Amino acid sequence: MLSGRRLNLLDPSPLDIEIRDIAHGLARVARWNGQTVGEHPYSVAQHSLLVEAILGEIVPASPADRLAALLHDAPEYVIGDLISPFKAVIGEAYVSVEARIADAVALRFALPHDATGARQRAVKAADTIAAYHEAVTLAGFAPKEARAIFGAPVLEPDRLVTLLAARPTREVEQAYLARFEALEAARQPT
Numbered sequence: 001m002l003s004g005r006r007l008n009l010l011d012p013s014p015l016d017i018e019i020r021d022i023a024h025g026l027a028r029v030a031r032w033n034g035q036t037v038g039e040h041p042y043s044v045a046q047h048s049l050l051v052e053a054i055l056g057e058i059v060p061a062s063p064a065d066r067l068a069a070l071l072h073d074a075p076e077y078v079i080g081d082l083i084s085p086f087k088a089v090i091g092e093a094y095v096s097v098e099a100r101i102a103d104a105v106a107l108r109f110a111l112p113h114d115a116t117g118a119r120q121r122a123v124k125a126a127d128t129i130a131a132y133h134e135a136v137t138l139a140g141f142a143p144k145e146a147r148a149i150f151g152a153p154v155l156e157p158d159r160l161v162t163l164l165a166a167r168p169t170r171e172v173e174q175a176y177l178a179r180f181e182a183l184e185a186a187r188q189p190t
Helices: 019-028 044-058 063-070 084-090 092-108 118-137 143-150 169-187
Strands: none
Touching (some): 019 169, 044 063, 044 169, 063 118, 118 143
């Protein structure tokens, strides 16, 4: 990592995880295997910002919930973004590594345990809404085709338009860091 940290993928330590490494990596990992419109690739960092914004639109979400949404794809800063069909082919090996890194990220940033699974379900719902809008707006899917895969959209795209435009890597990295810092500040007692 550019921070100088070295992350063991099989036994990741929360002490080796830095938000700057996550932001840097996710801003450079392309969603949809780079098969999107625009001058710049649409990155996982942009997707994460979109998911966090959608979560706040669809459920009452605490700063910790919103931070969990922002970090929901954090493992991809080191393992990349694989399309779901390919993840299924790889199977348990990928899922296991991804889960270990996700657990280390949760520990590193002191995300409260989601005992009921409510946060995870809400983040997954926001993730699915984001995927629908990305598919239609960026990846060339017809709305009917996207609905068959992701379900009917819950939010109108005009509410998301600024988050659905691919932006330069450095700009996205800075936006991700700024949002992380704002959510961390909101979690601190006053």
